[in-house]
Amino acid sequence: MIGSPEATRQVLVTNAHLFKPTFPASKERMLGKQAIFFSTGDYHAKLRKLVLRAITPEAIKNIVSDIESIAVDTLRSLDGNLITTFQEMKTYAFNVALLSILGTEEAKYREDLKRFYYIIEKGYNSMPINLPGTLFHKAMKARKELSRIFAKILSVRRGTKEQYTDLLGSFMEESEGLSDEQIADNIIGVIFAARDTTASIMTWIFKYLAENPSVLQAVTEEQEAIIKAKEESGEEKVLNWNDTKNMPLTSRVIQETLRVASILNFTFREAVEDVLPLFRNIHHNPENFPEPEKFDPSRFEAPVKPNTFIPFGSGVHSCPGNELAKLEILVLLHHLTTKYRYSMIAPQNGVQYGPFPLPQNGLPIKISLKK
Numbered sequence: 001m002i003g004s005p006e007a008t009r010q011v012l013v014t015n016a017h018l019f020k021p022t023f024p025a026s027k028e029r030m031l032g033k034q035a036i037f038f039s040t041g042d043y044h045a046k047l048r049k050l051v052l053r054a055i056t057p058e059a060i061k062n063i064v065s066d067i068e069s070i071a072v073d074t075l076r077s078l079d080g081n082l083i084t085t086f087q088e089m090k091t092y093a094f095n096v097a098l099l100s101i102l103g104t105e106e107a108k109y110r111e112d113l114k115r116f117y118y119i120i121e122k123g124y125n126s127m128p129i130n131l132p133g134t135l136f137h138k139a140m141k142a143r144k145e146l147s148r149i150f151a152k153i154l155s156v157r158r159g160t161k162e163q164y165t166d167l168l169g170s171f172m173e174e175s176e177g178l179s180d181e182q183i184a185d186n187i188i189g190v191i192f193a194a195r196d197t198t199a200s201i202m203t204w205i206f207k208y209l210a211e212n213p214s215v216l217q218a219v220t221e222e223q224e225a226i227i228k229a230k231e232e233s234g235e236e237k238v239l240n241w242n243d244t245k246n247m248p249l250t251s252r253v254i255q256e257t258l259r260v261a262s263i264l265n266f267t268f269r270e271a272v273e274d275v276l277p278l279f280r281n282i283h284h285n286p287e288n289f290p291e292p293e294k295f296d297p298s299r300f301e302a303p304v305k306p307n308t309f310i311p312f313g314s315g316v317h318s319c320p321g322n323e324l325a326k327l328e329i330l331v332l333l334h335h336l337t338t339k340y341r342y343s344m345i346a347p348q349n350g351v352q353y354g355p356f357p358l359p360q361n362g363l364p365i366k367i368s369l370k371k
């Protein structure tokens, strides 16, 4: 296991060609062996190019208002309820992932895709035994159903000759020559990469803000100022997580949560000797971040030391979805803080792993519209 910024850089960036990402066998079978995570060399470079093209900061600007509709609907459906934050944020992250993959067509396929994907998910950490009745077997069957739905969407799209700018459109471009199976493996892979990660971070943000009311208050004021500025200028409001001029604290809250929660504790790499770069150790080393267990967004007021803040990894396999993740977090936070109040059911100190670290029981909260 390696936990220093320099050694991690050696494995993930400088000598990345000597190391191959690996995953548990059931996950590899479930996601599909041609998915981006397991690939190397030219095929990997091509997949990264196709993924990045659809979710660059430029490209996702066009879907901010659609993400907002999803965030507004999500929060509205929670009003007045006792909820499990993590479960609700999983639904939010799933819907945003589908939006990035299928554009606004996603609403048409959402329920079918959800039904089968949720069965697959139960099989991710199951024993890879393909016998009737096992979780693994059910998940493999659901996987076939999902591939069938994607094949249908592909054939409808190919019939229209329209240009699609979403992720599926990027994968299906003829000159890239991906097979339907390769496309399905990578779509399922992106949903997997996008969902529990973003939902876990959102859940930690709810917790840290509830525990730090003065920070919550200051974030709310920052977000209200954005609404006010929009009303005064009459200009379109475009939320941008990197807008450190107008929302310095909100951006820092997102960064600080990525650091403290370090939900991807590590990443697997296989070499002559297997190694496990430990992100959490880097983020929780007092030499890099004094009093590392403390939630303190102000630590991001000054630039951090190089290679010490890598919540999205580093090098050739680093997270291509990081801009989308930060955008959807910000959009939800904007609508949450400006329109709702919420409280935790009881002080929450436990952590559970599923496999990402999460507040105990997914953070039960009570949430309602501000009066």
Ligand code: HEM
Residues within 6 Å of the ligand: 021, 036, 037, 038, 048, 051, 055, 097, 100, 189, 190, 193, 194, 195, 197, 198, 201, 263, 264, 267, 268, 311, 312, 313, 314, 316, 317, 318, 319, 320, 321, 322, 324, 325
């Ligand atoms: C807060 C949320 C997220 C976190 C913390 C996160 C973190 C990471 C990390 C650390 C890696 C690198 C793993 C490694 O080196 O083995 C990664 C890879 C990846 N992520 Fe994310 N991610 C998040 C959200 C997303 C979203 C929203 C998407 C897609 C829209 C996404 C798509 C991917 C993909 C496709 C890879 C594989 C890249 C490759 O192998 O080249 N992630 N993510």
